[in-house]
Amino acid sequence: MTLDVARIRRDFPALEDGTAFFDGPGGTQVPRQVAEAVAATMTSGISNRGTVTAAELRAEDVVRGARAAVADLLGCDRSGVVFARSMTQATYDVARALAAEWEPGDEVVATRLDHDANIRPWVQAAERAGATVRWVGFDRATGELTVDDVRAELSDRTRLVAVTGASNVLGTRPDLPAIAEAVHAVGALLFVDGVHLTPHAPVDVPALGADLYACSPYKFLGPHHGVVVAAPALLERLHPDKLLPSSDDVPERFELGTLPYELLAGTTAAIDYLAGLASSAPDRRTRVLESMRAVEEHEEQLFGRLLEGLRGIDGVTLHGSPARRTPTAWFSVDGRSGRDVHEQLAAAGVNAPASHFYAIEASRWVGLGDSGAVRAGLAPYSNEDDVDRLLAGVAEVAR
Incomplete structure (x- = not known):
């Protein structure tokens, strides 16, 4: 089963202004049904x-x-x-x-x-x-x-x-x-x-x-x-x-x-x-499992595009590379503070904040201190255009 991302996106009023949201790890956008x-x-x-x-x-x-x-x-x-x-x-x-x-x-x-x-x-x-x-x-x-x-x-x-x-x-x-x-x-x-x-x-x-x-x-x-x-x-x-x-x-x-x-x-x-994203099974638990497998597959494919793009930008450092992970990238840009990157992306309509995001022990452990780094996370409503806009924005910041 696959996600109909175009249909999903029509259910989210917050997407109507064209913003690309990568701040889902801090809180996703909400469909009108909710x-x-x-x-x-x-x-x-x-x-x-x-x-x-x-x-x-x-x-x-x-x-x-x-x-x-x-x-x-x-x-x-x-x-x-x-x-x-x-x-x-x-x-x-x-x-x-x-x-x-x-x-x-x-x-x-x-x-x-x-x-x-x-x-x-x-x-x-x-x-x-x-x-x-x-x-x-x-x-x-x-x-x-x-x-x-x-x-x-x-x-x-x-x-x-x-x-x-x-x-x-x-x-x-x-x-x-x-x-x-x-x-x-x-x-x-x-x-x-x-x-x-x-x-x-x-x-x-x-x-x-x-x-x-x-x-x-x-x-x-x-x-x-x-x-x-x-x-x-x-x-x-x-x-x-x-x-x-x-x-x-x-x-x-x-x-x-x-x-x-x-x-x-x-x-x-x-x-x-x-539960209804990708399943019409008669019971909700089965619909949840089938739809969340589809969400996982969609996000994994999109995340591969994001990671490949970030790795291809000179001056970008990705923090961590666990073999099994959620679609979450934590990265820094040489010579630029996380705040700078956050602000420049926001000016381009791309929301990807920078912080330790309350994972303060992890931030200190990997050497980022209390400043942290930029975080980009995916959600079911994320699409390829969102990812390409983020990559273009990061490339511009890294120049």
Whole structure:
């Protein structure tokens, strides 16, 4: 199955002004179907969830529908889907709850490859519990992080390993099933940051071996909030701080305050949109898998064009070359700051920002300090003209 990119592009109002968007790793553009779902929910009769009025039932349906949609996207149990303001907030909440079980001498493993949202919550929780943080580096030249890198830091005192499903700057996709096997062999939990993986590949959380998996709908064509999923049995053993009258049921015990119903409706619409990109299978989970395989194939082909073009421009340095990666290029131009490149591309209608993008440990590890580099990422709506415009702009900057 293949993507009809021209048809897809017609669904995105943001593309009508001619801008070429390469900033999808920081947040994709949104199809009108998602915006319409958000607006329809906000303008419908809706109230707090309940079982009496039509407005109460509508809110309940929105929440249940969003849990079912996320479960179909990730291959997980809908009863283990937790919604939060952001992935960062969700990770902090889970870290605090898990750290209540840790003792001095326990160990937590973090990687230099990760976004800080999958580093600092664990580092800070470990510090409060008196646990030790063990760091995993990665190959500075290739950007690869291997199971052996992780295994070297494991012990019988390891309680949790936090690792990315895909680096948001280098694109590196570690071998999660192999890492999960090593982590589980020492009796530890695996927390996977799937924010940058979920938009680019089919995801099956149980097959990956992740005990907890987090993602952000606004990275896969949806609205701004966060999600963390886990087996309900794992969530049952955790007891986060909560208000006295609020539900102690799973997953509601982790969702503080009233949920943003309009955003959840938008998330369901985004998942439905993704599922329909290249499939008409009768069930949504199958549509998701088939369509995301088509997305992956489209982006891989386009990314090959992007990489070949960047490598052909004198003065451009590509950072990292992992064998298995998402369509994400992190690059520098000799003699020009990342800000300069960002601004000159923007003037040409090409959005490719420059930063460490909160992967501060990775930026420092590869020698880019706190400045980072220019990042160009692809999305389902990206096309060859976008790539050619980016390459022409970079070539002009590099002259």
